Amino acid sequence: MEAIFNVQSKFALERGLSKIKAIRNENYKRHGTKSYVYLLNRFGFEPTKPGPYFQGASFHQRGLAHPDFHEARGGRVHKKKHLKKKQTPEGATDPNGTETGEVGAEDQQNDSEYLCEVTIGTPGQKLLLDFDTGSSDLWVFSTELSKSLQSNHTVFNPKNSSTFKALTGQKWQISYGDGSSASGDCGSDDVTVGGLTIKNQTVELASTLAQQFAQGTGDGLLGLAWPSINTVTTNGKPTPANTPVANMITQEDVPSESELFTAAFYSERDANAQSFYTFGYIDQDLVTASGQQIAWTDVDNSQGFWMFPSTSSSVNGKAISQSGNSAIADTGTTLALVSDDVCDALYKAIPGAKYDDQQQGYVFPMSTDVSSLPEFKVSVGNTQFVIQPEDLAFAPADNNNWYGGVQSRGDNPFDILGDVFLKSVYAIFDQGNQRFGAVPKIQATQNLNPPSNQ
Structure with a gap:
């Protein structure tokens, strides 16, 4: 790896490459349920936990419109999914509502x-x-x-x-x-x-x-x-x-050793840390600071994603086997979505945590001390990485509870590891070698105070 670092460093110096600041959007407002609804739309999965939002089906007829009708008749019928929400007749969202409505811009982040x-x-x-x-x-x-x-x-x-x-x-x-x-x-x-x-x-x-x-x-x-x-x-x-x-x-x-990009995200609770991307080189200082070698795993790009094996998780050292499981690393996702078994094990280890039907997600008390949060790990290939405790508290759910940063992936066939996971690692997307690499990047001090933009 040292030889590769040397080639990248020389290339970056010769070409004047620099880190690209990932500027924190001052207008971004964290909201747990809205972020989850955004992912329901983005990936189209069906929730397996109760709540107001679900994937509804509508049927479309393919064919020519008959002159006596105002819609297509004949041809093949196909079914299309649309995200819906349950409502009471008055229009207020209600997980037990008997009417359904459309999902608008106000419902998602x-x-x-x-x-x-x-x-x-x-x-x-x-x-x-x-x-x-x-x-x-x-x-x-x-x-x-x-x-x-x-x-x-x-x-x-x-x-x-x-x-x-x-x-x-x-x-x-x-x-x-x-x-x-x-x-x-x-x-x-x-x-x-x-x-x-x-x-x-x-x-x-x-x-x-x-x-x-x-x-x-x-x-x-x-x-x-x-x-x-x-x-x-x-x-x-x-x-x-x-x-x-x-x-x-x-x-x-770029030279063959530099066919990659990297991402380093930091929590907005850490005012002095600057999130960034690099193209064509790896930040050696972050790798050295981790005290570990880069953990590499091959990527399956058959679906277009950065997908890799993620066959184990653990909560406070207790292993959860997930034979054949895969995950994607997704910078366009804020939350981390995992299987229901993993979600249940994680939140059972947090005192006072519960599943909230109304918010369609797991929540836990704001009174929780960071020291009482469990050590939660997910694997990248054969290596497990901790999701730092402060990122388990994603956003205020109400005056008393946090909306959890880890939520159910529903019937989606793979985990979606967004920023909640990526803030705990330095992520390396090696496109030339079709592999994903990571080293841990945990903040020395964990902070559960709400971010300043809440």
Whole structure:
């Protein structure tokens, strides 16, 4: 590993690479249930625990509209899932409600906890983007949007870039289970992250945008998953575009030892710690500070995610075997979602913890002392990592309880390890070698005080 570090250090110095600050979004408001509902939409899983939100089905008829009817008749019928919520007749959310309603923007957390500066075009236009290892589109707010949707955002103007080229016939669209979507056309341009410039990168320009996206703070998203789940089409046929990291590799912008990126997240409770990403090199100081070698595990990218084996967990040293289990590392997710068995074991070890039907999640008393929280570990390959106690307290659930940072994955077939997990490790996404690595990064002092932005 020392030889690889030397190559990376020389490359970073020669190219003037730097850490990309993951800027804490001052407008981000933590809310446990809204974050969980966002994940229900993002991944489309069915909850296995009671609560107001569930995946409902609607049936769509494919076929031509008969002149005597106002809807399609004939053809194949297909079922589509939509997130719904149970309600009382008056409209108040009620886990035992007998009516169902639509899930709106107010039900979910649509803002990003961290934003990173990216430069696009010549001369460079600087935008704040959400870096997301759970998706693969690089899309931005553009001048093709209506003025009302552009409000409070930095907007990319392709006409002001001499290196922008329109990609004729290419379109893109992202959508979620609540029906919200964003879409538009595509071009290519120079994209610079942390001093590394990627030429001819596909940039997806938003021309339509759901209100919930517009209400967020960032100016778009930079996907860091694998290109296979990119949504670009050419003349209606899927033609996934390369992500910046994939282009970084195929265009040989980096040496073979540097075909990676890394993420170091810190809690907002720790005012002096700066979260960051690097592209093309590993921060050796963080690895050295951990006192451990990097724990590597092979990645299964067949679904487009950073997926790896995670076959064991433990609570206060008591092992929970999960034969065949997998997990994904997802910077676009705030919570950590695990199996019901693991959730039950964790919260049974926290005095006063309970499952709250109304909030559709586990909660525990704010009076809990950090020293009484259990040591909870999840595995990356063959190595277990502690999720630091302070991140088990995700957000105030009410005046007396915390909403837990670890929640049920429902019927989703794999764990989703978001920021609640990633804040405890230094994460290394080695795309060239198709592996994921980590070392522990635990804060010396644990703090359960609510963050200042609550």
